[in-house]
Amino acid sequence: MMISLNKVNVTGCPADEYERVYKQASDYMATQPGHISQLFLRSENHPGTYFAVALWESVEHYTALAGIDELVAIFDQVISLNDPDAADGDKITVEHHKPEVVYAENTLPDHPTGAMVCVNRISVTGISPEEYERVYREGSDYMARRPGHIRHKLVRSTTEPDVYFSIAEWTDVEAYRALDELDELTAIFAQVNDKIEIENHECVVRGDK
The missing domain is CATH 3.30.70.100 (Alpha-Beta Plaits)
Incomplete structure (x- = not known):
């Protein structure tokens, strides 16, 4: 089992837009092999901060997500995954951990x-x-x-x-x-x-x- 933890700060879009995009991605990830669970959290005392915590059966199952064009396209609505160097249009910042x-x-x-x-x-x-x-x-x-x-x-x-x-x-x-x-x-x-x-x-x- 492995855990993925992302701390996200919403910087360039309304919170409900980010939540809509994450729900799309979350629903998609839940259908993928190796998915165990996800927890999507909004900080109440630090507005605009979210945490996404996901459990996967293995690192390999989690790493495979990066090769799924449909999932990358969903996240591209708020952050540049296809071209990480082109970050000018990013609507969120992500602190990513595989702890x-x-x-x-x-x-x-x-x-x-x-x-x-x-x-x-x-x-x-x-x-x-x-x-x-x-x-x-x-x-x-x-x-x-x-x-x-x-x-x-x-x-x-x-x-x-x-x-x-x-x-x-x-x-x-x-x-x-x-x-x-x-x-x-x-x-x-x-x-x-x-x-x-x-x-x-x-x-x-x-x-x-």
Whole structure:
């Protein structure tokens, strides 16, 4: 199994236009061999930012998408895939990752998708990856016991090894925000807060496959 994660900033078109194009692409990808699931998220606290998280049976299945002219044509409506050098007309910018799963609880989509998804982009600057991952597991396991938790995972970029993404699904935003009142959880993450940089996104699901 492999995971693809794209962080997208919409820069040159209305958000609903990008969502329309992504739905076209998402519907097409869902018909392809090796497709497992997709999660399309819109950040509520960073307007214009989206995350597309997809699970595939193998890297080969995912890589094969680049050779499908119909799919490339769909994405060409918002970004220059046919000619990456001709980026003047791009309506979005994409930060693309093929990360490896470091830690996951209930990764496969065998439960309903959460109504609220927290996505953190984490840059580890002053601590070893092993120590950060240890603290994440401790905090993550604690959160997994809280009401409203559905599933979570931590993935590490293979192209930027100091960059992680934490993806946690919750039944509702109230369950997620209740974490702020938990002193024990605060103490766990206090071990690393001054050694990492976090970009936090409270997301809603725009579509999943």
